Amino acid sequence: MEFPFDVDALLPERITVLDQHLRPPARRPGTTTPARVDVQQQIMTIVDELGKASAKAQHLPAPITSASRMQSNRHVMYVLKDTSARPAGKGAVIGFLKVGYKKLFVLDDREAHNEVEPLCILDFYIHESLQRHGHGQELFQYMLQKERVEPHQLAIDRPSQKLLKFLNKYYNLETTVPQLILAHLFEVNNFVIFEGFFAHQHRPPAPSLRATRHSGAAVVDPTPAAPARKLPPKRAEGEIKPYSSSDREFLKVAVEPPWPLNRAPRRATPPVHPPPRSSSLGNSPERGPLRPFVPEQELLRSLRLCPPHPTARLLLATDPAGSSAQRRRTRGTPPGLVAQSCCYSRHGGLNSSSPNIGNLEWKLGEQETENRSTSDEQVLSQHGDGKEPMHTVPPQAQAPPAQYWTMAGDLFNARFIRKLQERRSTRPW
Numbered sequence: 057m058e059f060p061f062d063v064d065a066l067l068p069e070r071i072t073v074l075d076q077h078l079r080p081p082a083r084r085p086g087t088t089t090p091a092r093v094d095v096q097q098q099i100m101t102i103v104d105e106l107g108k109a110s111a112k113a114q115h116l117p118a119p120i121t122s123a124s125r126m127q128s129n130r131h132v133m134y135v136l137k138d139t140s141a142r143p144a145g146k147g148a149v150i151g152f153l154k155v156g157y158k159k160l161f162v163l164d165d166r167e168a169h170n171e172v173e174p175l176c177i178l179d180f181y182i183h184e185s186l187q188r189h190g191h192g193q194e195l196f197q198y199m200l201q202k203e204r205v206e207p208h209q210l211a212i213d214r215p216s217q218k219l220l221k222f223l224n225k226y227y228n229l230e231t232t233v234p235q236l237i238l239a240h241l242f243e244v245n246n247f248v249i250f251e252g253f254f255a256h257q258h259r260p261p262a263p264s265l266r267a268t269r270h271s272g273a274a275v276v277d278p279t280p281a282a283p284a285r286k287l288p289p290k291r292a293e294g295e296i297k298p299y300s301s302s303d304r305e306f307l308k309v310a311v312e313p314p315w316p317l318n319r320a321p322r323r324a325t326p327p328v329h330p331p332p333r334s335s336s337l338g339n340s341p342e343r344g345p346l347r348p349f350v351p352e353q354e355l356l357r358s359l360r361l362c363p364p365h366p367t368a369r370l371l372l373a374t375d376p377a378g379s380s381a382q383r384r385r386t387r388g389t390p391p392g393l394v395a396q397s398c399c400y401s402r403h404g405g406l407n408s409s410s411p412n413i414g415n416l417e418w419k420l421g422e423q424e425t426e427n428r429s430t431s432d433e434q435v436l437s438q439h440g441d442g443k444e445p446m447h448t449v450p451p452q453a454q455a456p457p458a459q460y461w462t463m464a465g466d467l468f469n470a471r472f473i474r475k476l477q478e479r480r481s482t483r484p485w
């Protein structure tokens with residue numbers, strides 16, 4: 057891959073390590089130094105072009121590697137240049153490997169949930185004309201040494217078939233740890249882990265691993281590698297985020313029905329050669345067109361619009377106090393999943409649906425305070441000019457009429473997911 061500037065001079069070593077600062081590497085003595093701003097720009101150009109080429113090779117709709125994404129994430133990029141003689145040229149780049157630590161929520165072989173933060177293979181690309189020449193392995197091996205990590209300790213973000221073959225060939229990685237479909241609202245990831253991943257989970261963390269990797273400097277750290285570690289205690293509640301989301305999440309566009317309605321049949325035993333799987337959620341890591349998955353906000357929207365589950369109708373019919381009891385329970389609960397009663401009326405009338413089973417606004421990571429005012433219970437009118445969307449409704453409002461089709465599905469999901477949350481020892485963010 058060639059560039060209009062001198063790659064050979066810009067990247068003095070065969071493999072250059074770039075971090076989020078995209079700093080120009082130290083230059084060889086005697087080389088002319090272009091202005092620093094130019095150098096940075098050139099590095100950004102290389103990163104952008106490599107990202108585009110990788111996306112094209114993987115048939116991704118948009119690059120997952122770019123200078124701006126590098127700058128906004130703590131990822132590390134290993135860039136391999138062509139050192140073969142090019143008397144008239146300006147050097148070339150062969151490919152790159154991007155890695156980074158990610159918090160993941162994965163199942164072990166006993167189906168126990170594990171919060172871990174392994175080093176992940178995020179993007180990997182060797183120029184088409186040079187694939188199967190051993191360059192990928194050279195780059196990968198270099199990264200393993202630099203990061204002091206064993207191949208089986210890595211998590212791989214939606215590996216391609218080529219990469220799976222590569223990992224199998226060089227590192228004997230074949231058997232993935234089966235990750236059952238646990239997908240629900242806020243747990244999505246696309247990472248594949250292999251047998252042996254959990255072998256070192258309980259070793260003490262090696263803090264220097266993170267400290268040294270960003271500089272790209274060859275700092276010797278005597279601590280044995282333990283890249284995948286149990287997470288520290290929960291951090292402060294904050295922004296709502298998909299938990300184990302992959303870098304590729306932003307590529308997903310379409311909406312999938314909410315869990316458990318989207319559940320795939322569970323396999324009793326893993327296949328001998330299991331297909332690439334998602335590590336905790338139902339997203340397949342297979343290549344080709346990315347399987348559409350639902351971003352959080354879109355799912356919330358779809359929940360508001362989905363018809364009620366039949367079971368929910370039954371529940372509501374047989375348990376008239378259920379909805380208010382549910383609301384009381386929700387209000388009295390500790391931080392976690394929070395339902396806000398908001399009724400979305402298709403007919404514009406306040407009585408078109410019960411606020412008690414109203415449109416549930418999920419909030420993860422927020423404490424619901426006891427003193428929340430009843431003005432939380434609101435109706436969004438879709439009728440008329442739509443300019444007075446919010447009305448306060450008393451909590452003891454009417455029983456659900458027949459046309460409450462946007463609501464009961466939510467309640468059902470709310471109860472189901474809430475139960476799930478209660479049983480879990482961890483929270484998905």
Ligand SMILES: CC(=O)SCCNC(=O)CCNC(=O)[C@H](O)C(C)(C)COP(=O)(O)OP(=O)(O)OC[C@H]1O[C@@H](n2cnc3c(N)ncnc32)[C@H](O)[C@@H]1OP(=O)(O)O
Pocket residue numbers: 110113114177178179180181182183186187188189190191192193194212213214215216217218219221222223225
């Ligand atoms: C998390 C992710 O990044 S997933 C995306 C991975 N990237 C891609 O799929 C982009 C396109 N592919 C590539 O860029 C490269 O093929 C890479 C990065 C996967 C491997 O780099 P290479 O330089 O080709 O690897 P290297 O030459 O060291 O090893 C070759 C081995 O890789 C695997 N491999 C590479 N290309 C192919 C291919 N077209 N078909 C099947 N296996 C392949 C094989 O195991 C191959 O061994 P073999 O030739 O004996 O069958």
